[in-house]
Amino acid sequence: MQACYEATLAGNPKLSGNIVLTLDVEQAGNIKGASTDPKAGAADLSAVASCLTDRAKAWKFPARGSKGSTRVKVTYSAKPHAGQQGT
Numbered sequence: 001m002q003a004c005y006e007a008t009l010a011g012n013p014k015l016s017g018n019i020v021l022t023l024d025v026e027q028a029g030n031i032k033g034a035s036t037d038p039k040a041g042a043a044d045l046s047a048v049a050s051c052l053t054d055r056a057k058a059w060k061f062p063a064r065g066s067k068g069s070t071r072v073k074v075t076y077s078a079k080p081h082a083g084q085q086g087t
Contacts, residue, residue, distance in 0.1 A: 001019075001048075001052055001076050001078075003051075004048045004051035004052050004055065005048050005078045007051065008044065008045075008047045008048045008051070009080060012044055013080060014080065015044055015045065015048075015078065015080065016078055016079035016080065017038075017045045017077075017078060017079075018075055018076065018077050018078070019036055019037070019038065019045060019048060019049050019052060019075070019076045019078065020036060020037040020073060020074070020075050020076075021034065021035075021036050021049075021052055021053070021056060021073070021074045021075075021076065022034070022035050022036070022037075022071065022072070022073050023056060023059075023071070023072040023073075023074075024069050024070075024071055025061045025069060025070045025071075025072055026069050027063065027064055027066070027067055027068060027069065028063050029060050029061040029062055029063045029064070030060065030061075031056060031057050031058075031059055031060075031061075032069055034053045034056045034057050035053070036049035036050075036052060036053055037049075040053050045078070048078065052076070
């Protein structure tokens, strides 16, 4: 999340907000699906969401003994450090 945010922060020093990442994790621990709110896109928080979604698809969770998939929902809060905020 941090690398995705910092890459987008260069173009918008005041960028802040929340991103909700939802993952569908298969029994074996592989990511079956990933989505975000706001939706992935090319600008601002949507660009961070797009980067985060791409990276999350490569994540691996521990395998579970029970069948089916598990939905994992994580909320990230992004805001620049006090010294990084633009004027």
